Amino acid sequence: MSTEALVRARALAEEPLRAAGPVMGFASGTLNSLRDLWAHRELLGLLVRREIKARYKDSVLGLFWSLLRPLTMLLIYYVAVGKFLGASRGIDDFAIYIFTGLTAWNLFAEIVSTGTSSIVANAGLVKKVYLPREVFPLSTTGSALFNFGIQLLVLIGATIIAGKLPNGANLMYLPVSFILLLAFATALALLLAAVNVFLRDVQYLVEISLMVLFWASPTVYSWAQVAKVAHGWLAEIYLANPMTLAILGFQRGFWVSGANSVVPDHLETRLWIACGVSLVLLWLCQRIFTRLQGNFAQEL
């Protein structure tokens, strides 16, 4: 045996035996998952870049397309819902109002829908290489965040042009809303990605659900309009939707003209509670994901 081999054997003898694959269990498993993910952070970065680069590769306009979609949505809702159906009455700076909601909603929808199919889409890798499989839903989350960033720049640009740059105490709503949205969407993406491996119907179900849920949050109409028809427990149900709260929070932050508009009672408290619940949900979904991922390779 060569000296190099001896050195290697001796070094290996120092190491403890570890289990192959992911570790189950709640506390130790979570730590293990986090450590694993941290060790693969560079890969995560590369995968995010791959998602972004590959999406608009070979198209002439490239990244501009990721901007064109929300802008088109903005135009449609502004004209059809705002002007024709008259939703813009009573909402100042309706374009900024809609775009704020759309930006938040698009982030959520993109994380959930691309995340759901992420494991199945990367079947080749999942079957052939061991990686913490969370990197796939998380990489789609990353590329969704990139798109969100671009839209955010446009939104801020629009507020500057309108001369209504967000400022003051209402900015406090933004970080908590953002964390709430991100945690909730990622939790759903993890859970649905894992379930989708076993039941492919999930990805179609998600598409339809997202379509319905879009109208369950005050994106193209205002909370004041909801409050007029929904009282008591109906309003409570409406406000129990984390996305409703997150979008309301975003609007408090970015929609300066609406600083004096009607808001639900205790919005800030609700946001903090929803944020906490979402973080717990994220952790739970990650544990379920770990539990299910043992069978990914054979189910794909």
Add this chain to the structure above:
Amino acid sequence: MSTTVICLENVSKRFIIRKEKSLKERIVNRGRSNLHKEDFWALNDVTLDIASGTSVGLVGPNGSGKSTLLKMIGGIIQPTSGSIRLRGRLAALLELGAGFHPDLTGRENVFLNASILGLTRSQTEGYFDAIVDFSGIERFIDTQVKFYSSGMYVRLAFAVAVHVNPDILLIDEVLAVGDEPFQRKCMDRIRGFQKEGRTIILVSHSLDQVADICDRAIVLENGAVKADGIPRVALRVLRDDFEITRLEDVERAQIAATMVGTTAIRARVAEVTLATDGALASHVTMRPGEDLKVRIRVETEEPLDDWFLGIAINTSLGQCVFATNTKLMEIALPRVTRAAEFQFRLPRVELGEGDYSVDAAVFLASGLEAHRLVEGAQIVVKASGRTLGFLHLEPEFTLL
């Protein structure tokens, strides 16, 4: 000194084969869901210890559980019961170019693939030139991978794979890629890995390759370890198995031939005897360069027309070093009614030192094998001991 790097204890894996996948099918078939399930034990109670620095070949017929075992060691699938524990960094080459994205350039894919295999960015940057150099496709490194030929694709993938720095390397049937010079480069690299004391676990259908590279072979059959030891002995077990399967196939082909009308002729090789210059025997000891006579006795129950006779000399591992038949030699054989003897004379047999066996077979005109006598006779070659390999030469050496 060696350490156990892989430790498997009573590992079993059950696959449940479900025949439905969609929600509708599951609901419709809910009551009968057990009818649509099938249990399949891919591995059954496997216990193994693998020491650091060994190269282990996993061999066995298709569906014996080799790849499943490899995937479980790699952590890609989990065992149903039992435990698998490891030491050290592991890299799995189960598929070349896993994670290559067709729309990214070669350069981007190198970084992505290296990262998937566990290299950090700075390490990849350090190895990048070596990787590109090894792959031999410098000119195309900034081209999108989708425009690559399949050869270029695997070259690049393999180049990345051999530059990862694992303690344990799992390889599944990926060594047979590229053209011959590239394959030789790969094999050199594998030998380098061995010298550095890395543990290699190789799944291969090429038994010669396993005999060549590995110092331990594990034969799996129906999910259980059938033989485990030095490759010569373990591969022997597997070859015997394959021989049985082959004989069954021959029999089936004969039956099939009878079915379609051509009568299968019951002819057989009754005996193979050898001689150098002395008496005929089923066992000869010879020196390289001597002449060898191979006498074959053929018996048949029905008249044998339009047929040919073949012989082969195999090494003790079953690798063929010489074979011929009367069809290749363009000799027409006469009709045989009951029995006949034939003789091949092989002049100056320059075999290297070692044990060999002689097979003889009767073929019908269609190429259908009527009978083969496996290891009909044995040859032991005793040489000077100054050379290795199957070919014997008298080397000369001069200082120039």
